[in-house]
Amino acid sequence: MLFNTIDFAIFMPIVFLLYWFVFKKKIKTQNLFLLAVSYFFYACWDWHFLGLIFLSSVVDYLVGHSLAKTEQRIKRKMLLLLSLIVNLGILGFFKYYHFFIESFQEVFTLFGRNLESSTLNILLPVGISFYTFQTLSYTIDVYRKKIEPTHDVVSFFAFVSFFPQLVAGPIERASNLLPQFERKRFFDYAKSVDGLRLIILGLFKKMVIADNCALAVNEIFTYYPDYSGSTLFFGAFFFAFQIYGDFSGYSDIAIGSARLLGFDLMQNFNSPYLSRNLGEFWRRWHISLSTWFRDYVYIPLGGNKGSKGKWIRNIFIVFLVSGLWHGANWTFIIWGFIHALFFLPLILSNKNSKFKDIAENSKRLPSIKTVFQISFTFLIVTLAWVFFRSENVTQAFLYFEGMFSVSFFSFPTVSRGLVLFLIIYMIFEWLQRDKKHLLEIDFIRSKPLRIAIYYMIVFAIFYFAGDTQPFIYFQF
């Protein structure tokens, strides 16, 4: 069930009404209801894979319990290892089996040996990377004694499968989300209104920004040899907005839907294209994943402790693993490598933690320096997206070859209206940069004006929506 469909428009109000009117008395029944609708939500894609979520939940619940019962270091390590093997084993099998088999075959072919090809036809379960990381965070945090294991099996299962963020995040930490399942939730008017605003904003980002960009992107990336360098550049530019609108739109709808049910999910995007360097970009883009890698990969590796060489190694490992997390393709690994490479100067100059504040907070217009910094960061990110979008590495290089040709200086054959619209959108993001989201417009005192803005956005969703495209991050 996609968020941008009539099905969800029917599903969500029914869940909301039953949740607050029928199941509100007992927290246990409310959680059981959430668990049931979450499994139903997932089953709408493919019920066959429900078993995988169930298996992950059972294993991590039992591992968490067993961890609480023992203080023996080796036993605790073995339990953690069990959870890692089961979760990453499932993820590895479904997501990376073909990738590794094909890569091995290619390596053997290089040495003149031919291996027989695999005949397994493996389908990738939707959202497997997201819920696997979420449930792993629980086991690791229990192992590290950062949280106490839950004894409430329903809460735990509902935490793993919570439908708003089940298939594409935000990847929640057990320390944030699990306690919310364990305590009574009360209806909060302001929270619900904000949730609705986020849903509208998310639909706008997905259906108007992402889906319209997708039309141009699909055309340009499919027929890239036919287009000029300047058009190819705009192809990458549009993809930057497609993936942003698509993924941040999904996150907004997820956070908004959760808010309607009384839950607070973590912010996943914070105007990433206004970042002034790559360090800031990664504090603003897919925040739940980058902090996950920070806490469970980067810091255990040693983080920035030790020599600069080790620090750089850790950065490269995190970005390469992050690339691989996105998909079983060398394009994603190279995408991660490019980000690591451009991160390097920040590490060497100790500027990776710079820009933690809001840009030019007291000013309405950005300075020339800020514009330059934002544009440069956006340019790196956009060019790196070419690898992310390309079918394979060869296509990505050919795309770049076409882009950086003489025709780069020709007039691009793209929709000027779309370019203008995206620039205007970014101006609004700049003006709202100190807010949690673009539609946080409580500062507008006139209620009719606020309502008019909501109607304008709803109208745009209905009238300017592009052809429906699947959410990009579902494939991860």
Next chain:
Amino acid sequence: MRKLLTYISLFLLPILLVWMLAEVFYRTVPNNYTYKHEQISKMEGLEVLVLGDSHTFYGVNPEWLSLKAYNLSNVSQTIYFDKLLLEKHINQLPRLKYLIVAVDYTTLSQADNTQEDIWRKYFYKAQMDLDVPLIYWYDPKSYSLAITRKFDKTWNTFKEYRNNKTLISCDSNGWGNTYLSTVDAVEMSRLAKVVAKKHEDESMDFSLNSNRVQQMIDLCNEKGIEVLIVNMPSVAEYVSLLNSNKWQKIDSVCNQIEINNKNVTRINLLNNKQFELNDFQDADHLNAEGAKKCSLIIDQILKNKND
């Protein structure tokens, strides 16, 4: 909670009103689906039935056929719906002698439920009274035509109705009578590229639709009806821009169908030299003049068969 529900209801009220108006519009204003459904239900003495997509909709004009004919084809009508329409109406057409079915570049490889035309299945169900297995009972769109299409498309359809005073774009014989002009060679060349790109689905899997064609032929065979499989004419440049291997496969499948079935005749007009550039409205659709030419060729073949 009450406050929130009240505000949501008030906010949604205008949206619901627009939805209701759109629903009334789709349910009350006659269009090609409702019109063709009404017409075919009255055609008792019909001898020739034409099925297919826009190529036959604009390209075969029953007026130029000697036998009593009706064109039940429609824009983007796939073999899937051709088969459902044939199954629905064949028993009500006791005098039917010939069935004309178009097989073009996308006909055999066409997937069901493609994004662009996914909305049409709901119109076939609601307005042509077809039992469409692709639609599940729990699909909300099967209960409201207004939500099957995006609002901008509905608005454009409304504007079309306001300008033309009708949504029906065919005559009483079912022929699409709105393609009356042509374009120059330069524009035709541009259109050929655009349309070729659009039609390239990169699928060579014909099994599903070949099977459907065979089922239609078998059904006709049971009723003593002859089937004419027609490859409709197209502009040469458009044809050359598409995958030649696929064209060859289409050619061979059509030949094989003709060889395997006694009641089938194949008419290959794809590269027919009688058609000139000014017979086309665009790269793959005949205009009224071209339709006349095409219909007369088919008529001659039917006459020869009758003799």
